[in-house]
Amino acid sequence: xxxxxxxxxxxxxxxxxxxxxxxxxxxxxxxxxxxxxxxxxxxxxxxxxxxxxxxxxxxxxxxxxxxxxxxxxxxxxxxxxxxxxxxxxxxxxxxxxxxxxxxxxxxxxxxxxxxxxxxxxxxxxxxxxxxxxxxxxxxxxxxxxxxxxxxxxxxxxxxxxxxxxxxxxxxxxxxxxxxxxxxxxxxxxxxxxxxxxxxxxxxxxxxxxxxxxxxxxxxxxxxxxxxxxxxxxxxxxxxxxxxxxxxxxxx
Amino acid sequence: xxxxxxxxxxxxxxxxxxxxxxxxxxxxxxxxxxxxxxxxxxxxxxxxxxxxxxxxxxxxxxxxxxxxxxxxxxxxxxxxxxxxxxxxxxxxxxxxxxxxxxxxxxxxxxxxxxxxxxxxxxxxxxxxxxxxxxxxxxxxxxxxxxxxxxxxxxxxxxxxxxxxxxxxxxxxxxxxxxxxxxxxxxxxxxxxxxxxxxxxxxxxxxxxxxxxxxxxxxxxxxxxxxxxxxxxxxxxxxxxxxxxxxxxxxxxx
Ligand SMILES: Nc1ncnc2c1ncn2[C@@H]1O[C@H](COP(=O)(O)OP(=O)(O)OP(=O)(O)O)[C@@H](O)[C@H]1O
Ligand SMILES: [Mg+2]
Numbered sequence: 001x002x003x004x005x006x007x008x009x010x011x012x013x014x015x016x017x018x019x020x021x022x023x024x025x026x027x028x029x030x031x032x033x034x035x036x037x038x039x040x041x042x043x044x045x046x047x048x049x050x051x052x053x054x055x056x057x058x059x060x061x062x063x064x065x066x067x068x069x070x071x072x073x074x075x076x077x078x079x080x081x082x083x084x085x086x087x088x089x090x091x092x093x094x095x096x097x098x099x100x101x102x103x104x105x106x107x108x109x110x111x112x113x114x115x116x117x118x119x120x121x122x123x124x125x126x127x128x129x130x131x132x133x134x135x136x137x138x139x140x141x142x143x144x145x146x147x148x149x150x151x152x153x154x155x156x157x158x159x160x161x162x163x164x165x166x167x168x169x170x171x172x173x174x175x176x177x178x179x180x181x182x183x184x185x186x187x188x189x190x191x192x193x194x195x196x197x198x199x200x201x202x203x204x205x206x207x208x209x210x211x212x213x214x215x216x217x218x219x220x221x222x223x224x225x226x227x228x229x230x231x232x233x234x235x236x237x238x239x240x241x242x243x244x245x246x247x248x249x250x251x
Numbered sequence: 252x253x254x255x256x257x258x259x260x261x262x263x264x265x266x267x268x269x270x271x272x273x274x275x276x277x278x279x280x281x282x283x284x285x286x287x288x289x290x291x292x293x294x295x296x297x298x299x300x301x302x303x304x305x306x307x308x309x310x311x312x313x314x315x316x317x318x319x320x321x322x323x324x325x326x327x328x329x330x331x332x333x334x335x336x337x338x339x340x341x342x343x344x345x346x347x348x349x350x351x352x353x354x355x356x357x358x359x360x361x362x363x364x365x366x367x368x369x370x371x372x373x374x375x376x377x378x379x380x381x382x383x384x385x386x387x388x389x390x391x392x393x394x395x396x397x398x399x400x401x402x403x404x405x406x407x408x409x410x411x412x413x414x415x416x417x418x419x420x421x422x423x424x425x426x427x428x429x430x431x432x433x434x435x436x437x438x439x440x441x442x443x444x445x446x447x448x449x450x451x452x453x454x455x456x457x458x459x460x461x462x463x464x465x466x467x468x469x470x471x472x473x474x475x476x477x478x479x480x481x482x483x484x485x486x487x488x489x490x491x492x493x494x495x496x497x498x499x500x501x502x503x504x
Contacts, residue, residue: 158328
């Protein structure tokens with residue numbers, strides 16, 4: 001009962017938003033050529049769902065972002081752990097990382113297409129460029145902020161190097177690592193759409209871009225909302241994993 | 252294991268200005284094998300510093316620390332510590348914390364389980380085995396820390412005010428439990444406390460420290476044999492000792 005009330009509280013404002021939009025369209029204040037009414041968009045959405053192309057676009061985008069995200073996570077977490085453990089590695093790696101970090105993934109597009117052509121590979125590369133940095137930085141921060149007292153406790157209990165890493169260092173940094181993963185996935189989802197708009201023949205980004213050129217505005221908006229919904233669901237998934245993997249923080 | 256603390260001088264740099272503070276000023280003492288050696292002294296005099304030095308976490312400016320004639324050059328599993336800040340791992344359950352030290356030894360799963368259950372019982376935390384430290388009271392955390400340290404059965408245990416936040420009943424019970432464990436495992440124990448009763452009840456020797464820069468003011472032989480019964484707390488000799496230590500300590504506070 002209480003939960004339903006909470007859901008209602010979130011849904012009601014959204015419903016209100018769409019109603020106002022619909023009414024403004026019906027009153028002729030919003031030009032349907034620039035902004036079609038919500039009813040039309042919903043009809044379009046239902047229609048598109050029955051087509052193979054749209055479903056393939058969705059799965060393509062998700063596939064790309066997940067692969068790119070996993071690769072970037074492995075590198076980011078791995079390097080972050082090494083840097084957190086060994087100051088001299090950090091001192092060497094960090095200037096290089098800081099040199100590349102300010103370059104937005106979009107700026108890599110020309111090189112990505114030159115190096116990898118069109119399709120999946122430039123997308124993976126661009127996603128990597130966006131996702132790696134937040135994950136690396138957060139992992140490093142988590143590992144290097146381990147309180148001295150826990151290190152002392154582990155050593156004086158005779159922890160082997162391996163046990164120290166698996167049972168002390170990594171779990172203590174997990175909240176930080178997850179913060180990085182969440183930011184990273186958000187960035188990755190943005191980047192994959194951009195990458196597909198310029199360098200792919202499939203995916204939601206491509207679909208939006210294609211429909212723009214043929215002035216199929218309802219389809220463009222359906223694409224946009226789909227992107228939003230998937231992003232929302234992915235974030236919920238990450239939060240779920242976070243709660244499962246870090247029970248001591250969320251019980 | 253025999254511990255020798257020879258002519259130790261230790262100072263720390265003060266962070267904000269370029270001063271240094273001298274904490275330990277030429278301290279020497281010796282702890283015999285299987286002895287319980289208590290340290291009492293005013294707050295901030297350097298008791299935790301002595302523990303950190305003996306555990307090998309920090310190093311003296313001058314002097315030598317040795318265990319069975321081998322110089323201490325870093326932490327090791329023969330010397331476990333029960334920290335003043337308890338330092339149990341927040342990401343592990345009570346069971347996980349106690350298990351930690353045992354995982355480094357080549358023990359079977361069932362053996363580890365038995366040991367942990369036995370310790371959980373001793374510190375009366377059976378029903379909290381699967382809770383995380385955040386859900387425990389300070390006193391419970393201290394009991395976990397103690398169980399974790401005793402699980403590894405090291406030859407030397409350093410305990411830095413381990414019972415400070417316990418109620419006096421639990422404290423009495425754990426003191427007796429500590430003596431029982433010690434009789435069983437014959438560990439050498441260095442025990443820091445503010446509580447004179449506790450020092451007398453547990454200790455073979457009690458070192459009274461002066462205020463900073465600290466020296467050992469005197470070392471008092473307690474003289475009670477072990478095992479000790481709780482009733483010694485009511486003997487006139489116990490009060491006599493307590494008075495003597497209190498007089499000695501009072502000048503320093
Ligand atoms: N790492 C450090 N850096 C600078 N000063 C330190 C450091 N560790 C301890 N000190 C100083 O050394 C002195 C002794 O500290 P220590 O923690 O050993 O005292 P203590 O006797 O254990 O006190 P308490 O009874 O309150 O626990 C204190 O004045 C403290 O400020
Ligand atoms: Mg202290």
